[in-house]
Amino acid sequence: xxxxxxxxxxxxxxxxxxxxxxxxxxxxxxxxxxxxxxxxxxxxxxxxxxxxxxxxxxxxxxxxxxxxxxxxxxxxxxxxxxxxxxxxxxxxxxxxxxxxxxxxxxxxxxxxxxxx
Amino acid sequence: xxxxxxxxxxxxxxxxxxxxxxxxxxxxxxxxxxxxxxxxxxxxxxxxxxxxxxxxxxxxxxxxxxxxxxxxxxxxxxxxxxxxxxxxxxxxxxxxxxxxxxxxxxxxxxxxxx
Numbered sequence: 001x002x003x004x005x006x007x008x009x010x011x012x013x014x015x016x017x018x019x020x021x022x023x024x025x026x027x028x029x030x031x032x033x034x035x036x037x038x039x040x041x042x043x044x045x046x047x048x049x050x051x052x053x054x055x056x057x058x059x060x061x062x063x064x065x066x067x068x069x070x071x072x073x074x075x076x077x078x079x080x081x082x083x084x085x086x087x088x089x090x091x092x093x094x095x096x097x098x099x100x101x102x103x104x105x106x107x108x109x110x111x112x113x114x115x116x
Numbered sequence: 117x118x119x120x121x122x123x124x125x126x127x128x129x130x131x132x133x134x135x136x137x138x139x140x141x142x143x144x145x146x147x148x149x150x151x152x153x154x155x156x157x158x159x160x161x162x163x164x165x166x167x168x169x170x171x172x173x174x175x176x177x178x179x180x181x182x183x184x185x186x187x188x189x190x191x192x193x194x195x196x197x198x199x200x201x202x203x204x205x206x207x208x209x210x211x212x213x214x215x216x217x218x219x220x221x222x223x224x225x226x227x228x229x230x
Contacts, residue, residue: 036220042222093159109158112156
């Protein structure tokens, strides 16, 4: 089956620093990748949709300058949390759609971000 | 805002019993999917039901969809301790930007008591 990886799985950083999270589709090409965040014991909230070679589409209320998304290739999307603050601490999960099969999304294992 | 509301929020049952979770949504959909998430982990896709389908089975899972009521249910039969997890429904619809996107429900935390 299709596998999506995320790196790192956990990261702890100081306030004001930037953190980059990678999302890779390991055995398939993903035209579209999605980034979600999840607070403890809550559901996943879509942050943005990332299409290869174009600008990401952000959901309402998500600051595009704070959460920089780059989808440089068909197998890699990155999310950079800039000038992180403690309120950015969360579980970030990416997913990828199999190119040509629009109703199948595969999720990464998530990245736990803790901002001190 | 959440597209889907799930109930119950939490459910504890004895191993071997059946577990039923419900999901309601607000807008027209292309399909509805159910996912499982173990604590602190990523999501595992369980089953997808299209808007023109009413029922679907996969192993011990049975999903129903009632588009007139905008609701779905997930039934897990003969539950096992390993089924302990959070279960989310997700609706697939076209966003305002023309992209297809999944919108997740609030989730049901299922605990199977050995």
